[in-house]
Amino acid sequence: MSEKLFSIKVFGCQMNVYDAGRLRAAMSERGWRETENIDESDCAIFVTCSVRDKAEQKVLSELGRFKASWERNKRPRIAMIGCMAERVGAELPKKFPWVRVVAGPRQLGAVPDAIVDSCENGGLHIISNEDPNARCDLSCATAPHDNPHKAYITIAHGCDQFCSYCIVPYVRGRFISRSPDEILVEAERLVKGGVKEITLLGQNVNTYGRDFDGVRSPYRFADLLRDVSSIKNLLRLRFTTSHPVDFSDDILDVMSRGGNICPSVNLPVQAGSDKVLREMNRRYTRAEYLALIGRIRDALPEVSITTDLIVGFPGENEDEFEESVSLFEEVRFDLAHTAAYSPREGTPAAAREDQIPGRERARRLVRINEIQTNISREINRSMEGRIFEVMLDEAAQKGECLLQGRTATDKVVLVKAPQEMSGSICNVRVTSSSPWCLEGELL
């Protein structure tokens, strides 16, 4: 039988990147070879996202373009995986007959065999399980692809927070922590294979281990952080995403001991107004969020803090939006991932009648981005002339002989350096900056 080819396209978050890495490993175990060229593949795996409507529209337009090749030679087959597959599921093959496998993020374990069967026997596989606690996971570890020096490890699946705008708990199911032993074995294997930096992933990593109660002695995120950080030859350890309610002092304790845990924290605030936070079901107030920022900065003076913010949540009036602006000005985040509110069918916020018109949401987004761009510019400018340890890890997209790396605080740095230095940590003096990155010279 001729060699079968697969390709993988990832839409959305880092957890999808991690899932793609495990699917890549599982397909290789079955003797399939990866190709970058979707059009020549027997099966293209789309790992999809549902967080915003735009993410889904992008996948739909990508799906449409395979009509002609499917009618001509019945390839490539598409395997739709991830949150969008869970949300729109069975509807997809009706509209796009070349979609032959559909599986949500909790059904990854069944995907490789379904792809093989679909290619050999032409079957259609719609794999779903309505039980939000059910999970059929892949047993193989991730295979880093784009960057051999860095890897992600998902430490927990799903989310129990039910923020009123968010689709994640509905598509990814209930929060389930992976066992510490499994995570540590995976991390050690990655480091032995040459990985220098690991990022621990979860929708809310801070609640890691909370579902262990009654099964084993308390083992929480701080314990996992400490144990992974002590793996020999692991140079850098990061984690994301945190939830302000669950970011406890024991995590700060472990981080403040220094070592390889990077002083950078992504702490989504989502809104600056107490009324909007309450309606988002975020369970903290503006004052509590600011107090936590203060504690983090006291414990980690060099820390960089990034955030996520939604503008134009239903019912958010102008004064409430201005509270987000003033919070940005008060905290001075290093970077912010901002988005106009996007209604997600099935969530409480999407059912509200007081939706903010699209043009107004767009206006608020432009305004908050201008504020943040200025803050990021000022913070980065203040780094000029200073020396930082930078882990160089890949060729920069712009400019010849430029390597891209990151400071421990997660700032992107471009440096003129030979390719062989990729994967090493070097001292770099920052020579210039923009709101998005730094440029520097090797010392």
Ligand code: SF4
């Ligand atoms: S914490 Fe809230 S925003 Fe984050 S994944 Fe869970 S429900 Fe969604």
